[in-house]
Amino acid sequence: MTTTTAASKASSAATSQAFLEFRDVGQVFHTRRGPFEALRDINLQVRQGEFLCVIGHSGCGKSTLLNMVSGFLQPSSGAVTLDGIPIERPGPDRMVVFQNYSLLPWLTVWQNVEMAVKAARPELDAPSRREVVSHHLEMVGLMEASSKRPSQLSGGMRQRVAIARALAVTPAVLVLDEPFGALDAITKEELQEELLAIWREQKPTVLMITHDIDEALFLADRIVMMTNGPSATIGEILEVPFERPRSYEAIQDDPRYGQLRNHALDFLYRRFAHVLD
Secondary structure, eight states: OEEEOGGGHHHHHHHSOOSEEEEEEEEEEEETTEEEEEEEEEEEEEOTTOEEEEEOOTTSSHHHHHHHHHTSOOOSEEEEEETTEEOOSOOTTEEEEOTTOOOOTTSOHHHHHHHHHHHHOTTSOHHHHHHHHHHHHHHTTOGGGTTOOGGGSOHHHHHHHHHHHHHHTOOSEEEEESTTTTSOHHHHHHHHHHHHHHHHHHOOEEEEEOSOHHHHHHHOSEEEEEOOSSSBOEEEEEEOOOOSSOOHHHHHHSHHHHHHHHHHHHIIIIITOOOOO
16 A cells, blocks of 8 residues: 655655646635635645545535636645646636536537537537537437436436536546535446546546545545645545556455555544544
């Protein structure tokens, strides 16, 4: 089992090419009660095409990190860069999939995906655009539902549409904010496997929030474990050693799986247990 702590971050940065980088990032929100420091000294280098999961208790700044990558929020100090360029605003090179799907209810499945492609890839003519939409709906198994509206779909199908819409614009970075948190266990596992299959084809850099350690071990190359807020920071980075492609059965039979899982549980529920006021 390999972990990265604050003492080894500098050497890790020197040996890997950073595509997405947090450099000395801090975030202070100004509230009625005064300044609130949400994040402090965030230093993280993400390789191009890497799948990174971020876990931690509520209030540890996970969503704040994702909002910075998405361009919805600027850090109070430090910088977040993509391919060496500071992220200052939202853009089609970074697509977000939320837990609540965020589909336009008056549009069909096809129209929800096509609208995003038309906006992000204006260079495509109509036949090319149809090909892109069709390909991504086929990838998530929704071509037969392409004429339906979101209200006619199950939760799992809606999330498939959201994933297809995000990936159809070929983003450099895919930001996932607990996308499977509201789904039942069987649908969740199916979508995790579909997500990995799509990721293997397109290889975007993925930054994903999850509270599910098993999900993180199945999906991620590395797991970033956050300390508690306020003034949350990266406590430890867990390297996930399982070869790809993966299956749940194979990795759960691996003796390292239990060791990694117990290590993450120890971090979250003993070393940094969430103490409520």
